[in-house]
Amino acid sequence: MTLSSPLRFGVIGAGRIGKLHAENLATRVPGACLARIADPLVANARETAARLRVPAFSADYHEILSDPSIDAVAICSSTDTHACLIAEAARAGKHIFCEKPIAYDLAKIDEALCAVREAGVQLQIGFNRRFDANFRRVRAVVAEGGIGEPQILRITSRDPAPPPIEYIRVSGGIFFDMTIHDFDMARFLVGSEVSEIFAAGAVRVDPRIGEAGDIDTAVITLRFENGAIGTIDNSRQAVYGYDQRVEVFGSGGMVSAQNNTPDNVTCSSAAGIQSARPLYFFLERYAESFVTEMKEFVACVQSGAQPPVTGEDGRIPVRMAMAAARSYRENRPVHLSEI
Numbered sequence: 001m002t003l004s005s006p007l008r009f010g011v012i013g014a015g016r017i018g019k020l021h022a023e024n025l026a027t028r029v030p031g032a033c034l035a036r037i038a039d040p041l042v043a044n045a046r047e048t049a050a051r052l053r054v055p056a057f058s059a060d061y062h063e064i065l066s067d068p069s070i071d072a073v074a075i076c077s078s079t080d081t082h083a084c085l086i087a088e089a090a091r092a093g094k095h096i097f098c099e100k101p102i103a104y105d106l107a108k109i110d111e112a113l114c115a116v117r118e119a120g121v122q123l124q125i126g127f128n129r130r131f132d133a134n135f136r137r138v139r140a141v142v143a144e145g146g147i148g149e150p151q152i153l154r155i156t157s158r159d160p161a162p163p164p165i166e167y168i169r170v171s172g173g174i175f176f177d178m179t180i181h182d183f184d185m186a187r188f189l190v191g192s193e194v195s196e197i198f199a200a201g202a203v204r205v206d207p208r209i210g211e212a213g214d215i216d217t218a219v220i221t222l223r224f225e226n227g228a229i230g231t232i233d234n235s236r237q238a239v240y241g242y243d244q245r246v247e248v249f250g251s252g253g254m255v256s257a258q259n260n261t262p263d264n265v266t267c268s269s270a271a272g273i274q275s276a277r278p279l280y281f282f283l284e285r286y287a288e289s290f291v292t293e294m295k296e297f298v299a300c301v302q303s304g305a306q307p308p309v310t311g312e313d314g315r316i317p318v319r320m321a322m323a324a325a326r327s328y329r330e331n332r333p334v335h336l337s338e339i
């Protein structure tokens with residue numbers, strides 16, 4: 001397929017994350033241009049298209065898939081639509097950037113990945129945290145042997161406030177909605193697959209989250225194939241802000257990344273020493289990573305290189321979330337081979 005220059009994109013889904021990717025494609029990703037936006041909530045598509053001066057919008061994503069001038073799509077719709085949209089877009093010959101997770105069902109994921117292989121198009125999954133400058137550096141240090149053999153991983157991932165209860169009800173549960181990013185980070189940072197997961201969970205933030213069938217607090221232990229062990233701790237509410245820290249400890253040292261703050265000023269007085277709270281939430285904290293992931297996707301489509309987050313990289317954290325959910329339900333360690 002001959003590619004346009006710049007690469008012409010259609011954005012499918014203009015909600016929270018779709019608006020962000022649309023803006024990045026329209027203004028911050030050299031080599032890309034945004035040609036059309038589709039969302040059945042057509043007001044979302046219209047408003048985003050008008051704001052970004054995008055020439056076309058529609059309620060129906062088929063208008064993107066049937067447009068031969070469009071090279072690639074960014075799938076930003078709700079998770080339940082991703083697998084079908086990936087398969088349809090692949091059959092239409094479009095290169096695909098798709099938000100995480102691909103689906104909550106491995107059979108659906110496999111069908112979508114099969115359609116991508118058959119069509120020979122590029123697919124990248126939106127695990128944006130891999131492109132964060134701090135976490136990239138941590139990974140690079142571990143990969144270069146800078147801390148020797150990795151032995152312990154620690155990920156702290158706490159949201160500033162819980163989402164609305166209606167969102168919790170359809171989120172798929174904390175492991176699929178929130179920890180999924182941490183599962184991806186775990187295998188990325190350590191450079192080894194996880195073989196076993198044990199998850200403890202509790203409702204400590206809001207009883208309505210428990211009534212909706214979910215938990216809001218979790219500690220997950222991981223055993224890696226290379227012998228390392230790790231923990232992830234999650235909370236839906238850290239009163240001091242979005243808490244995103246990682247640490248990898250090894251035979252030759254330790255590498256860690258602290259929270260990003262809007263400024264690095266400290267104010268010292270008789271009462272104590274004060275500094276800024278972490279950047280509020282994912283749109284602020286990970287803003288640059290969303291731009292970088294899209295730049296790298298565009299570069300891979302243009303060069304034909306394999307995207308840095310593959311379909312398989314999208315599938316594995318879903319299996320890890322399934323293992324964590326089973327572990328929590330059955331109160332026992334779950335080997336990934338059980339999933």
Ligand SMILES: NC(=O)c1ccc[n+]([C@@H]2O[C@H](COP(=O)([O-])OP(=O)(O)OC[C@H]3O[C@@H](n4cnc5c(N)ncnc54)[C@H](O)[C@@H]3O)[C@@H](O)[C@H]2O)c1
Pocket residue numbers: 012013014015016017018038039040041044061076077078079081099100101126127128282
């Ligand atoms: N990478 C990240 O950090 C991150 C952050 C937020 C959301 N996400 C993912 O992005 C996806 C969307 O999340 P959101 O928070 O933007 O949700 P949202 O509810 O704000 O937006 C989803 C949009 O998709 C539209 N939509 C639904 N079906 C569609 C279809 N068939 N065609 C076109 N549009 C359709 C909806 O009308 C809505 O406007 C989810 O899969 C979520 O997991 C990823």
